[in-house]
Amino acid sequence: MISYASLLLSNQYLRKNLSIKKWLAQRQELTLTYHDGPLNGQSSAPLNYHIFSKSTRELGGFEPEKLNLMEQHCDWMDGSMEIKLNFHITGDDGIFSVESGDLQNYYGKDYPLKPALQREGRLYTSYQPQLIRRIIKDRNRLIQNSSNALDDDWVFDLRDLISNVISLVEIAFTQLYIKAEFDPLPGWKFSKDKLGERHARRTKDKFKWVYQITGQQLNIEAEMPSFDNLRELRNHLMHFDPPSFVITIEEATIWLNQILDVAMILIKMRLAIGVAISKDLINMALQPEAIFVPGDNTPRKPIDNSKNENYASSIWPKK
Structure with a gap:
């Protein structure tokens, strides 16, 4: 993932479209000079794929200020x-x-819409960046406090996290639809007859919006099983139909790691629609995988999702 993130950053900041193989062969260091904003008149640190990779690996994420870079993002998604x-x-x-x-x-x-605030409170024009940072923080906190995983509070916090992850994807689709309806980018197409209404749509229909609007494929076949599983889990945890719920720590570890696949879906969505990938989204995908460590050396059998056991024993049988 560090290699992939470094590829994204190299192409985005240096305005190229090279493969990892071509970037690996390129040792030339480039600098960026800013002519406006807080870094007006300043130059970045020397940059290439190797420098992005080294910085990201050492810092455990992407911190543009460490390379004297301004953060890049998509105004209508992240602004x-x-x-x-x-x-x-x-x-x-x-x-x-x-x-x-x-x-x-x-x-x-x-x-x-023109949001207006007249008394004590908060105003947000977009909730996506805050939600990404919240997901990163909560996922890390659940892993760091996994010794409390048998407590009710830990389970409820996991419920909130999974709900936020699915909401983040739905927010991105809503923003794409609204942008295409009111202010489409060059080459985009908007047909309400094809797209349908924003509301009361199946999630798999919303994934089709990307191609229907931009003509670009998402190519997320590898990540979709993770999203589908988390979406079904979110629905169960929100509605509790059936009212039963079984959670094993091994399965919770799988769910925590499937969140990283959802980050990849959102990155690929931005690549398809041709907009900048934010620092927060890259760092969401760069989170370390969770690893289940049992408390003793008792022999274990693998979890079999096809059998009526563990979490599968608490949901309606699949048709």
Whole structure:
């Protein structure tokens, strides 16, 4: 994954489209100079695939500031205006209000919503970056505190994490649909007859939106079993139909690792639609795998999902 992340970063920052093999053969170091923003007039550290790989491996993730780089992201997916108010002011002229016009910049002038905050609270124009960081933090916390995995709180925290992961994918599809409807990128097609309504759609129909809008294939066959499993698990944990639930720590380890496949799905989605991959999304995919370590050396048999045992014993039989 570090090699793949380094490939993404090399192509994205150095504006190339090379394979890992070609990057490995290239030792030339390049620098970027910024002409606006907080790094105006400054140059990046020397860059190539090997430098991205070394930095990512040593830091355990991608930290652009360590290479004197500005973070790259997709404005309409990751751009998030965050406002906090801890007061409410009224007067003869009306009510003090903070209003965001960012969404018109992201989704076009015809986008009908302008979020406004008039009293104590928070305003977000996008919730995707915050949710990615929350998923990273919660997944790491569950692994670090796996000694408490038999406690109710640990199980409920895992439930929340799985729900957030599926919500993150649904948010990305919603943003893609809205962008295509109100402010499509060049070459995109939007047909409500083909796409259907955003709401009450099967998830597998939403995956088709990428090709129907952009003409690009997702190529996520390897990752889809993980997503399908987490989606079914989310539905069970949210609705508890059936009301029973069995969790084994071995299966929880599998679920925690399937989250990394969902990160890959979101990365491939961005590659297909041709937008920047955020630092947070790369770091979500770069999280280490969880490993189940039993408490004793008792001989164990592998989990057999085809049998009515462990988690499978607490759900309706598959048709």
